[in-house]
Amino acid sequence: MDIGILGLSASGKSTLFTLLTGQTPDARHDAVTTGMATVPDERLDRLSALFKPKKHTPATIRYVDVPGIPAEHGREGSLNISELRTMDVLMVVVRAFESDVVPHPLLSVNPIRDLERIEEEFLLQDLLVVEKRLERLQKDLMKRKVPELERQQTVLRKCHEILEEGRPLRSVDFSDNEEKELRGFTFLSLKPLLVVVNLDEGDVGTDPFEDPAWAILKDRPRMGFSSACATLEGEMADLDADDAAAFMEDLGLADRALDRIIRDSYHLLGLISFFTVGEDECRAWSIRRGTPAVEAAGAIHSDIQRGFIRAEVVPHDDLLETGSLAECRNNATLRLEGKTYPVADGDVVHYRFNV
Ligand SMILES: Nc1nc2c(ncn2[C@@H]2O[C@H](COP(=O)(O)OP(=O)(O)OP(=O)(O)O)[C@@H](O)[C@H]2O)c(=O)[nH]1
Ligand SMILES: [Mg+2]
Known part of the structure; x- marks a missing residue:
């Protein structure tokens, strides 16, 4: 990243x-x-103030x-x-x-002019890539119809239209499938x-x-x-x-x-943070929004992902309010979650695993 x-x-x-x-x-x-x-991240700072860990890792x-x-x-x-x-x-x-x-x-000095120049350069570079690829696709599709290539052609034609209008590709909502098609092109304006x-x-x-x-x-x-x-x-x-x-x-x-x-x-970057806490270390981990608990475990260690049993989850503010994980267990602010639970920004997570 x-x-x-x-x-x-x-x-x-x-x-x-x-x-x-x-x-x-x-x-x-x-x-x-x-x-x-x-x-x-003042949330992590406050968690460290509570746990006074040996290590504080933002x-x-x-x-x-x-x-x-x-x-x-x-x-x-x-x-x-x-x-x-x-x-x-x-x-x-x-x-x-x-x-x-x-x-x-x-x-x-004219910051808007400078930004527009740079954005124009992005559009131009992307247009070059799109046109080159479309040309190639047209040749190949004349020889033989391939559904995958036709799909790519459709998306790239859409891109071409947008770029010709002077709009950056990031201003468009592409479907998941379209986005997948576009990934390999590493378009700058996207x-x-x-x-x-x-x-x-x-x-x-x-x-x-x-x-x-x-x-x-x-x-x-x-x-x-x-x-x-x-x-x-x-x-x-x-x-x-x-x-x-x-x-x-x-x-x-x-x-x-x-x-x-x-x-x-x-x-x-599309990142959110979850935290792990303890006397040894309080630490923030970066994941994409919506990442399931089992995959988020992999950010910490592949063993935890592999041997995932459950995630104990408590929102950081509940933990800060009650003052300890044990107390959060008692008052039921700490929940047990399975593999598919999408980890939320600011969750404190304790993984149970077995390898
Ligand atoms: N007065 C003033 N000078 C600045 C400011 N920011 C940077 N400079 C000066 O502008 C000059 C260029 O700064 P750099 O950070 O090297 O600029 P750059 O964009 O990396 O330049 P290149 O790598 O050559 O493209 C340096 O002499 C800086 O001290 C600012 O906010 N005010
Ligand atoms: Mg420089």
């Missing part, structure tokens, strides 16, 4: 990547760097810093396509900060998209998306919208927790922009 960070050059991608992951990107121009970010997600899209002479070069195709979510950093020291590659506006220092605390110009873009499904001022976040990262809190209060900021970006990323 990877989130690719992309955008025009000098938009602040690497600065944000470092703040999110603590990793310094490789300085080589074409290098790709990967780093992990911790998913902030969920993590992976970011990939992809080299910038050059925009020389007002025209961007091609995207680093092969890197982006393997990503699950794309995070586009668009620049809203002014700087004489670091000129914008297009010489003026991937969930997180837009991060890198704010000017002077605009910290304002919401850039209130500008009506964002309205059409904001209506699109499977997109997230966040903003941060990378330089300010960098300054805050150097402060200790108390000073950072005071600093944020001075600026009237309710929460950390980086935390919001990570939470939005997690959400766009």
Whole structure:
């Protein structure tokens, strides 16, 4: 599960990547760097405060810093396509900060224009893939009718129409079967998209998306919208927790922009968390929404999945309220669930298994 960070050059991608992951990107121009970010979760923090475990293990997600899209002479070069195709979510950093020291590659600051350029590039790349495949299919189907290929042709024709209209594929509700057909093509405009506006220092605390110009873009499904001022976040990262809190209060900021970006990323990846608790470790595990209990066990260990007997499940807030698993057993907030139970976000799960 990877989130690719992309955008025009000098938009602040690497600065944000470092703040999110603590990793310094490789300085080589074409290098790709990967780093992990911790998913902030106050539910897990509260469970750890209750159990005082030896180990506290939050969920993590992976970011990939992809080299910038050059925009020389007002025209961007091609995207680093092969890197982006393997990503699950794309995070586009668009620049809203002014700087004489670091000129914008297009010489003026306009985040909506930059986002639209990148989205156009996605559409173009997807269109190329669709057209090439449709051509091939037509040839093959002339020779021999194959039902599978005909199905693929139907879906790709639909995609072609959407892309020609200038709409990203993620804006369409495909059926499960259609989605299966499309999976292998790794279309860029089908991937969930997180837009991060890198704010000017002077605009910290304002919401850039209130500008009506964002309205059409904001209506699109499977997109997230966040903003941060990378330089300010960098300054805050150097402060200790108390000073950072005071600093944020001075600026009237309710929460950390980086935390919001990570939470939005997690959400766009389609992930939820369940917890395991105890004196040894309190830990968050990432699964897709709707994952059955037996499969979720596999996130912890394949033995637990293989030897699954039952899952003991209690919502985290019930556990926090009663204060112990034993008490939850007594008051029946702790339930026994079978293999098919879809684990819910925030469940505390204790597996019984036998191998
Ligand atoms: N004033 C200001 N400068 C910023 C901000 N974010 C990044 N910068 C500066 O912009 C320059 C480029 O930042 P990077 O993070 O390297 O940008 P990038 O998008 O990774 O650039 P490429 O990898 O070359 O495409 C650096 O000098 C940063 O210090 C910001 O919020 N405000
Ligand atoms: Mg960079």
